[in-house]
Amino acid sequence: MDKARVLHAYRGLIRAILKYERPSKVINWGKLQKAMITKLEYSKKQNPKNSHEDSNRELESWKQLDPVNDRSLNLFISDSKLLRSILKNDIKWEEKVAQGQNADEILEHAFDIIKFLDNQREYEELVDRYNPGNKLTQDEKVKRTANVVGLDVPR
Numbered sequence: 001m002d003k004a005r006v007l008h009a010y011r012g013l014i015r016a017i018l019k020y021e022r023p024s025k026v027i028n029w030g031k032l033q034k035a036m037i038t039k040l041e042y043s044k045k046q047n048p049k050n051s052h053e054d055s056n057r058e059l060e061s062w063k064q065l066d067p068v069n070d071r072s073l074n075l076f077i078s079d080s081k082l083l084r085s086i087l088k089n090d091i092k093w094e095e096k097v098a099q100g101q102n103a104d105e106i107l108e109h110a111f112d113i114i115k116f117l118d119n120q121r122e123y124e125e126l127v128d129r130y131n132p133g134n135k136l137t138q139d140e141k142v143k144r145t146a147n148v149v150g151l152d153v154p155r
Contacts, residue, residue: 009110016117029067036062 040059127134133141139153146153
């Protein structure tokens, strides 16, 4: 088995997984950041007499968090040992070769996974781009529909 080709498949899998998973992780961290800021500000207002030095520091750290540029949100960068162990142990290369599967077929399967993840990510981007109403709430959909015919929805 060609080690350069295996390394190429490994790096490709990591890149594909990062590109596929990162947007949802950024959104989730943004929601968590907003919730934590709200919680800390609320607790400060509930207890105005207490010293809030610790909560002020924690609040500032949450406000400074930038999920878009935070590289610690990258999947498998800090835990690439897990992916390596999956590639080595869970795939069980020796058994597949013993069963008659060619190593090239196994690597082609890995490259197919990479292509699938890239295409799935691109598909989701296109659906979001061309169907912006998919992520709207029911109230927002009603307002948009009413606006199309020139009406305003009462509040």
